Amino acid sequence: MEEYAREPCPWRIVDDCGGAFTMGAIGGAIFQGIKGFRNAPSGMNRRFIGSLAAIKQRSPIIAGNFAIWGGMFSTIDCTLVHFRRKEDPWNSIISGAATGGILAARNGLPAMAGSALIGGVLLALIEGVGILFTRLSAEQFKPANPVLEDPSQLGPPPPGFPHQQPNY
């Protein structure tokens, strides 16, 4: 089942770290491959060597950055879930803001604030789209409205309606 596919919280951090690393590795490989291809001297052989060299050099760094981002986000998320004792989109938004802030800590306070703002807005967008999809896909499961009868159209109640003991 889809909702049980995620690990419980401590192991979720390792899973998210690995998932983020994979995304960074594959994305980095594609983008650095194209970039290295374009920046290499002309000639197909040299272009392939250039793209391969760029992949080898840059994509592990990009993957590592993604992994740190994912691991820290998941850690803060699990901490918030543990302390707030509930799971809602606010956990993700606060985690995104905090991760952006912490990872820019070496660049001074204004950079931290800007990074935190970007992280929070990004996560809010992602969570908003997720909630929208959930609402749209739940529409198909909505039961049909029961036909409500107008009470004045019904006949008069049987004599002694609410009080009489039922006679079996």
Next chain:
Amino acid sequence: MESSTSESSNTYAPSYSNRDPGMNVPVHSQQNLAPLSPYLNFDPVYLPQSQPEFIFPEGAARQRGRFELAFSQIGVSCMTGAAVGGIGGLYNGLRSTTLAGHTGKLRRTQLLNYVMKQGSATANTLGVLAVMYSGFGVLLSWGRGSDDELNTLTAATATGLLYKSTAGLKKCGIGGAVGLGLASIYCLWTARDRLQGFRQEYNPALWVYVNVRHNLPSYMALEHACH
């Protein structure tokens, strides 16, 4: 005495001999039942063999698939790489800052730089290896339709070959051999209980002993019938 035809389940005249399998009742208390009670002298075959019974949703395999395990394997590799690299970087940093005689804030910054640099380098290396191994493993298990140790060995060899592929043919071969070696050790370690019986069967003296002991009643019956 009674002939050999009345040995098998004759309820009107049970044989009560030592050739009747229902009479396999030991008269001394058994080692494996002694914790239950010293008076439980019955054949352990009658105890229900309890295996854990798990409930699986429909369509789920008994063993977790490679793709499910992939992300946690990659995450574990990354984190152990970061830890190992961080410790190595701390050691190197302490040595070089002590040699250079740095103190105070400069030393702290230098140590931090060493730790982060070495830690992230090792984390990225191990993580990339894990991504390659998991990718090959998932492709192989999806292509072959089944999951076994051959997939592990092939994926590890391919990872070693791919990782060192740009360093020249000899280093590429060494990388593949290292991958194959590590995967073989891992497979032998995880399958060691399955290999035990394999090793016992191959000892000829043990085989003869077990065979004779198992067939002793029929040998005795044959000897009895011959005389």
